[in-house]
Amino acid sequence: MITQVKGNRLADELIGKLNQKTATIGVVGLGYVGLPLAVEKAKAGYNVIGFDIQEEKVEAVNKGENYIGDVIPADLESLVMDGKLTATSDYHFIHDVDALAICVPTPLDIYKQPNMTYVESSARAIASHIKKGTLIVLESTTYPGTTEELIRPIIEEKGLVCGEDFFLAYSPERVDPGNKVFNTKNTPKVVGGVTPTCTKVAATMYRSVLEGDVHEVSSPAVAEMEKILENTFRNINIALANEMAILCNKMGLDVWEVIDAAATKPYGFMPFYPGPGLGGHCIPIDPWYLTWKAREYNYHTRLIETAGEINDSMPDFVVQRCMEILNEQGKAIKGAKILVLGVAYKKDIDDYRESPVLPILERLTRAGAEWTVVDPHVKEFRMNAEMYQTAELEPTDIEEADLVLLTTNHSVFDYGLIENLSRLILDTRNVYEKTSDKHYKL
Numbered sequence: 001m002i003t004q005v006k007g008n009r010l011a012d013e014l015i016g017k018l019n020q021k022t023a024t025i026g027v028v029g030l031g032y033v034g035l036p037l038a039v040e041k042a043k044a045g046y047n048v049i050g051f052d053i054q055e056e057k058v059e060a061v062n063k064g065e066n067y068i069g070d071v072i073p074a075d076l077e078s079l080v081m082d083g084k085l086t087a088t089s090d091y092h093f094i095h096d097v098d099a100l101a102i103c104v105p106t107p108l109d110i111y112k113q114p115n116m117t118y119v120e121s122s123a124r125a126i127a128s129h130i131k132k133g134t135l136i137v138l139e140s141t142t143y144p145g146t147t148e149e150l151i152r153p154i155i156e157e158k159g160l161v162c163g164e165d166f167f168l169a170y171s172p173e174r175v176d177p178g179n180k181v182f183n184t185k186n187t188p189k190v191v192g193g194v195t196p197t198c199t200k201v202a203a204t205m206y207r208s209v210l211e212g213d214v215h216e217v218s219s220p221a222v223a224e225m226e227k228i229l230e231n232t233f234r235n236i237n238i239a240l241a242n243e244m245a246i247l248c249n250k251m252g253l254d255v256w257e258v259i260d261a262a263a264t265k266p267y268g269f270m271p272f273y274p275g276p277g278l279g280g281h282c283i284p285i286d287p288w289y290l291t292w293k294a295r296e297y298n299y300h301t302r303l304i305e306t307a308g309e310i311n312d313s314m315p316d317f318v319v320q321r322c323m324e325i326l327n328e329q330g331k332a333i334k335g336a337k338i339l340v341l342g343v344a345y346k347k348d349i350d351d352y353r354e355s356p357v358l359p360i361l362e363r364l365t366r367a368g369a370e371w372t373v374v375d376p377h378v379k380e381f382r383m384n385a386e387m388y389q390t391a392e393l394e395p396t397d398i399e400e401a402d403l404v405l406l407t408t409n410h411s412v413f414d415y416g417l418i419e420n421l422s423r424l425i426l427d428t429r430n431v432y433e434k435t436s437d438k439h440y441k442l
Helices: 009-020 034-043 055-062 073-081 091-096 117-129 146-156 196-207 220-251 255-262 286-297 302-328 357-366 395-400 415-421
Strands: 024-028 047-051 085-088 099-102 134-138 166-170 189-193 214-217 337-341 370-374 380-383 386-389 403-406 425-427 439-441
Touching (some): 034 073, 034 085, 047 091, 055 085, 091 117, 189 220, 196 214, 302 403, 337 357, 337 395
Parallel strands (some): 024 047, 337 403, 403 425
Antiparallel strands (some): 380 386
């Protein structure tokens, strides 16, 4: 859909610069979303300035040193050497950019309410240095209304009028770490501007950078809501798979065999699979934004909250299964040596944010177990403000473990070796299709 809008000199000038690749693009936040986006914009021919408050990230980018798995290191190094991409912690350089993408964290607080500190501080920094005719696009996942209720008033406090003096839109990030098919460049984009002119300008920028389709919607709130719908859909269906896993375990059935059988139906069914819990910065968190926002409308999102409770309970179920399996062999979990394979929240990535393995480790510690974590993609991880080192996978560690707990199915693990040398295995990822006297599934 191409939005028809009335003429606006500043918008026309910016669209011209975007089409000619003479615009300077800014990206606020150089993490899992921001750095890949900055790289793609620079590869598209723009001069890009990355902004981040963490000096170590700024220094790494300016040295051409990559720290994000979905970025090709050679691409980053080449762009930095060619002067197409630079990074800074000095927000005065906001004045030098023509368009900005905000890609900062939107975490939850201890009460599962949105913590908008990073978005608000970014908006205020932008407002202090923005020039007329600048495009601002929020990409951070958030609740419907954030763009217009939080960011717009902050910018307009400076006397600028949205849709005339600056252009504001929301376009949710759709990063799927480790996905070998879809990445920042080829994943379709949704864009919703505060005004039709805002939408047109933002869509122009993304069409000049991305290969995927750019789908325009009527407002930022629609774009904000659709992103939460995407992740709530996955959250709820994974919760169903997890609940089925618990029930199938009680009934002596293989939940993966059940799901595979259901997936033979060519319509009306989409397979989702159980696991040790939900991880990452999206699926476990985003639905709670909507739950919080729904209270404003006196509505209780019962299904979302129930799904969250089921998914949050999976680490307890995993530890319970560890206890049961060890108990069958006459071994107590207290003092048991457990070799945990993987701390990243999904296979073949180095991201352990919100990983369900962390609460599993906490519960194993409380139960008195002795655990060792092996993860070839994560060299160290933080849990309860303390740093832990991961170990290399050694044959003697497999042989000496009372139980091998397979939590992340990284491709580099030698599963044949693990099965041959282990005493007991609890497989939470269905790596091994069949069970045996020493091999158990979730």
